[in-house]
Amino acid sequence: MKVRILVRLKPGVLDPQGRAVHHSLEGLGFDGVEDVRIGRMIEMEVADGTSDETLDAMCQKLLANMVIEDYAIEKVGQAEHA
């Protein structure tokens, strides 16, 4: 089972990397960009029976820093369009 975990900074947490990219886009002449936030994507191939609780535990223990980050779990190719 393929799982995609998206880790993003919580709203309100300063994102200097996003700001730098925003600034660079403007420097390259791309107008109309209002906001840029950068996060991580973790794609994993896990055993088919892996429970949501296990995936949550992986995120909370290792993949995300729960103090400043949120995470979302997407099951790719199984319930992506559910």
Place this chain on the structure above:
Amino acid sequence: MKVRILVRLKPGVLDPQGRAVHHSLEGLGFDGVEDVRIGRMIEMEVADGTSDETLDAMCQKLLANMVIEDYAIEKVGQAEHA
């Protein structure tokens, strides 16, 4: 318009960060993980009329390193389930 860009290493490119995470997950007792790949997620708020060509240009000029990375553009909240 909200746009999400997913940047991932091309297949075959070594992903040491993914390997380290995989190793750590096993160390924490999570079994059944077969593969871990780590990429970037860039979420942008862009002007409504922004064309796909412009988004492609942003990716190719700045957001992705086309030598070792692929990118995918998703329009969030507009055609996410299309």
